[in-house]
Amino acid sequence: MIAQIVEIIDVYWLLILVGQFPEGPLGGLALTLCMALAGLIGAIPLALVAGVIRTCPGTIAYYPISAFVHAIRGTPVLLLIFWAYFAVPLLFGGSISGVATVVIALIVYEVAFLAEVLRAGIEALPKGQIEAARTLGLSYRQAMQDVILPQALFNVIPSIISQFINLVKNTSLGYIISVHELTYTAYQVNSQLLTGTLPVFTLLAIIYFCICFSLSQAVSWAERKVERLRIAPQQANGGLR
């Protein structure tokens, strides 16, 4: 089987890596990573807003945002992709590409999760930080921008990388709407070989594992880094034990 895997790599490595690119559209592993990254980057600004609103129960925006977060967290990504695939053309007339469909679904999904990560990051900061900022006369918005969010964002870097791991795996769902990402490419290779199902999908698993495992190593590294630099309230209190 190892020999078969090596042979598959030997023949199909370029297809697996970048799909038909540069002759055709980008695909394979490159597309998988691009979609995951687009999902993350697209979600961060929206998640920032949603996360901050989620720390303010009682404001008008709190209720719809919370409803959104709970609804999305209780929905499989697959369903979001179906929704985007069928609903977006109905709502906006023209159809959109499969890649855009997957990216939109991933952004919607990720906004809900990242918002919760950020909410936790904000709420984990000592209350004295916002109090000190407001006491100086800074507005709520200034206090958030200059004091709270820089600290909260830094502290949740490991969780953001964890979310990225989820995104990488979730891009494989693009397969069902024929987006030429990594899983779809493996499926193509499989149908060309006909006899290599097990080695093809073993190779696919190995590739996903390598990416996600490196990323989780990055999470541990970031956790140690953040832990070292994070300012625990006890430390800030100096003499308080």
Added chain:
Amino acid sequence: MIRFENVNKFYGDFHALKNITQVVDPGKVVVVCGPSGSGKSTLIRTINRLENIDSGRILINGSDIHARGKDVNALRAGIGFVFQSFNLFPHLSVERNIMLAPMRIKKLAEAEAHSLAHELLAKVGLSDKAGSFPTQLSGGQQQRVAIARSLAMMPPLMLFDEPTSALDPEMVGEVLTVIQQLAGEGMTMVCVTHEMGFAREVADEIIFMAEGEVLERTDPETFFRAPCHPRAQKFVSDIRRA
């Protein structure tokens, strides 16, 4: 300068401030003391609206600060507040901690804010720490930076909420010296503290609180020698023994 009129505050059923009616005159140093849980911190925190009140009024220079529509940011910018736990911003250097409010609120240029920060650091004796980060400083140094940070908005009034209670004993002195120096410059101050030596030396008046009430208000000499209220008598004798 500050006038409390029948101020009441509740936490649920707990009556935290009971009918407080007090005046703090400009240029005076008022020390608030009393056993823990007596409402001292709550009282001082109502002055810049870190706590709301349930009835009564608090007037600063004649303006009702808890009134609807009052610009709370402008109010707070004019009142320095020093916390027990310093609350410096750990992601900013010492000078950036001080420069933040003047740059954001007064729109000071970077260079002006920078020289202001250095001036204030010199005042609290920490000129050499401008580029340090809060965690690299001792508690006493952090609290002095916190004082400098409050002073950066040039407030005519400073509030201190147990500024030395979180400090190791050997660092209490350096912080009190800075506060004393401010008092000497004529700053109006309200200070919650357990440092009775400091109170005796610096305070113009002492307010003694217990269970949300002001039980006694007098000059420090009388307070320490012959307090009227039995609770104050017990408090003073307990401190003596400690």
